[in-house]
Amino acid sequence: MSDIKQIKNLKDFSTSVERFQGGHRLCPGCSHSIIVREMLNATDDNICVSTATGCLEVCTAIYPYTSWDLSWIHIGFENAAAAISGTEAMYKALQKKGRPHSDKPTKFVAFGGDGGTYDIGFQSLSGAVERGHDFIYVCLDNEGYMNTGGQRSSSTPIGGATTTSPAGKVSYGEKRLKKDMVQIMAAHGCEFVAQVAPSKWKDLVKKTQRAYQASGPVYINAVSPCPTEWKFAPEKSMEICDLAVDSCVFPLYQIEDGHKVTVTYKPKVKKTVEEYCAAQGRFKHLFRPEFSHVIEDWQKRVDATWEYLLKREEAGI
Amino acid sequence: MANTKANQTRVVWDGNMAAAQALRQAQVDVVAAYPITPSTPIVQNYSQFVADGNANDGEFVMVESEHSAMSACVGASAGGGRVATATSSQGYALMVEVLYQASGMRLPIIMNVVNRALASPLNIHGDHSDMYLGRDAGWINLCAYSPQEVYDLNFIAFKTGEDLNVRLPVAINQDGFLTSHTAEVVEHFSDEDAFGFIGSYVGKNPMLDGENPVTYGAQTEGEWHFEHKMRQNHALVNSLDTIRANFKKYAEFSGREYHPVETYLTDDAEEIIVCMGSVFGTTQITVDQLRASGRKVGLVGIRVWRPFPKEDLAAAIKNAKSIAALDRSCPMGTTGALYNEVAAVLVENGMSKNLLNYIYGLGGRDTTTEHLSGIFSDLKACSDAGKRTKPVVQTINLRGKMLSFY
Amino acid sequence: MTEEHLLKGWEEFEAGAILYSFDGSSHHINNSIQHSVADWRAEKPVFNEEHCIHCQFCWVYCPDTSIISKDKQFDHIDYVHCKGCGICVDVCPTNPKSLVMFTEQTTNDEAIRNWPAKDTKKDA
Ligand code: SF4
């Protein structure tokens, strides 16, 4: 096992040798690259990355340029976890056979959007986790298929307007609550599962370092505000991120060994779902009187989930 | 490796065991696979090697689908080492997306394909629908007609695919059940000699070399895609030279010689059947029977399906008057794929011959010496008439009203 | 920088459409750090050293790796890769801000001369 990189504060962190370069084509203000940089800079070990088809993939390896200062592979939309499981297996085999390609320890990370994670890549993720490969799967959760023009996914929240769940005269947009991937992955028995937000960099780095130390699969769900499809000004990405965690729509917590819940961030003053929605164009229609019940219902759900997490934390189960 | 013949031991193996043993002796670094009839025993046999500590410390990744099997193979091969898998039919179909990725990234993954029909309707028995489905996927495709050939062609596959001038994935096809589940005498090498023939593989541009990171799977739009695909095709077409050279080396090593196109009594043959797979053996018997009664008949078997050995085929059929191409896959709206290859070779060489196409053996339907001798009769009728006297596409051993096309 | 210098014939590319990150100890010509996205920008962030406390918020939250820090200090903005999203300005905690958006045409000297005053409402 490798040493944990010492990162006591942002000044320490800022001495990192970047693994992810500029010149990529992600939209201005996209949170994806903020998450990726924070995660990759959390270790000095070698890292092999696989990426599912999606914004991150399509914007960071457009021939003739790559933004990755580490080994990277993209195969398809549905197989980021399977791909990295193969690379990790090769690493283990060559270690055993005494002919590794590098003397340094190597970490394995798969990045997928919510489309590549919650939906089309779910099977391959479930399989790779069940097989116990030593890798971190990171979902860059921007709650829709943003790379193809903002269609709904099973991560799109209730009331969210997307191009395939548009708001209209009679519809308030997405009808279903988003799938709870953190709980689903915890139920796989992962040693470590967590939800993170890039605006809370210290929490994110701490969890990522915990993930790098794990000896089996880890799942991390990262809220990734998307200026283009969530419809807010690009400079507001980190403010929206803070709203997401302060309203507890995206609670920051972790689950160890499939059951031990720790809420890692408790907002001093809880923001409301209404405040969260008001900051984003995708929820604009929810402020029409006939749809106001959506925010009210959603608030109740958010409160219930928050209570549930706090109780589980308190109970230590 | 010395270029002298190695000692060999005779055993009785079916095609699946021959494949599994070859993978074990090749000291594959990562096998990622998913079981499917009729290739399941390859995966089971290999699992047993792992369980008994006989898999040379290689990793065996028992994935949750064939799509993930090939995806893990791509990830592992890009990692930098030797990789193999096995599949059939629906599993092959599920892999197709990733087959193109493997060849496009120039990763020498070795895959044993136990050929089986494609649904619907569902059928677990042998035909070549899966092999035909992947024929444009950019893989080298070798065809084995017996368990011995399965064993031999696996080593030729590793040696060819991993050659730095080739760097392409290779499929070794064998007929479901007829080859995969039929035990025959196989001569095999010692583990040491077998591995010595192919040597170890380091991998070009390994992802696991952290000092020299590489990006695999970039998006190549308008200005780049065409060049990359044609470079790949250039490598595939030219891999025939390496295959040929390795057939020679293997002949010296084993005493068994393979050719891109296998011929049987073709030199003076007026009627020739061109086929692939286990039907080659049945046709050989038919040819012997007809030769005994004085007929000038011959047989051509395609050993290398991709890259297609056009020159070898032209040489093999140049003296014939009439030719039948046998396709073990439903051509769905046109003539069979092997027929098309033969027709192209005739046109390219300005050869004018009677050419017929027979669809046979779908879903494991029997094809006997009587059926094949019937084909030779059709061909003889064409030769005698000096023109094609039969429909272009006919069927063998199909119930119901006589069915033909064109 | 245009891509034309990278166009090659089919026989010259690395097989498998592989891209390398490095060429020895420097970035490879195929690394996106060699590619400018400056023309994406309508406005640019300008840095004013006078107010900076070197907290590194701008460094950690820049999505385009364009805040360059050295020895734990803000060093400079990489205007070749900055897309002008404005996050660095938004997260800068000083008052007045140490980073402010200006139009592309404004020179950095002009920008510093026209730097906004301390926001008294904010402190109150
Ligand atoms: S955020 Fe502002 S104060 Fe902090 S380092 Fe950047 S410019 Fe300086």
Ligand code: SF4
């Ligand atoms: S404007 Fe955006 S891209 Fe430019 S330096 Fe600031 S945060 Fe980075």
